[in-house]
Amino acid sequence: MTKKILASLVLLLVVVAGVVYATKYNSTGSSSNDKLRVVASYYPLYDFAKNVGKDKVLVSNMTPAGSEPHDYEPSAKALADAQKAPVFVYNGGYMEPWVSGFLHDYKNTPVKASDGIDLLSAEAEDNPAEKVQDPHFWLDPVLAQKIVDNIRDGFSKADPANQDFYAKNASDYKAQLAKLDDDFRSGLSQCKLRTVISSHDAFSYLGKRYNLDIASIAGLSPEEEPSAAKLAELSQLVKDKGINYVFFESLVSPRLADTIASETGAKTLVFDPIEGLSDADQKQGKNYLSVQRENLQNLRTSLACQ
């Protein structure tokens, strides 16, 4: 009789432990800890998610460090693993080629970064007659604050017990983005030039926010290369406006910017669309805010601002 009771107790314990383990596993998507598991499709969304979730989330980036998210395709294994994440953060414009297929099967909490943002339209890569939604809104520090709100709301929905924590972090990070916006506004208020030659067409939102004319060498994605006529037109623009710097970006070859610079006697500088940071940059502590500050410095140099 005692043996039977003991056996029942042991069985009960095993069942209870199993239920506790299963509940924990399902609510966080992680068997090893209590953190909310989050997958972001590419770097800036990953950086924003880490700032909102801090030590209560485990964020992974689907686009490896140093890869260009416009044309990156994750492996089948990475996609299957991301399907299990309780939260998935993605752009919402014409950005990651794999996301629409992924969302078809995704059942947890998707966070569309562009929710509540009016997207600009741009020419499609393969067919200029077709209009697509320009995805580069994270580069505008005002719109970036809206992305942070969307991430906060997704985290609160998936993990309501910590919603006050996410709200506080989001508010702190938005204050830093608001300060960045102030610095761009004042830093670019008195400049000799307003025209920027950028590498690919990534700066329409930033240009609109700070009243800059952006002419880009490549199209909406960096692999969309310009014609010889387009390059000649840009060289003429550099000469006509007295532009002293042509921009290139960290993940793409500076070859075309160098061509225009050597034809016109201009120099080159980095204007980084922050589509991905290398491992070395991340280890050095670089992030969205620090690279935007470098962008501001380089813009001030190129536009001869006071």
Ligand SMILES: [Zn+2]
């Ligand atoms: Zn881009």
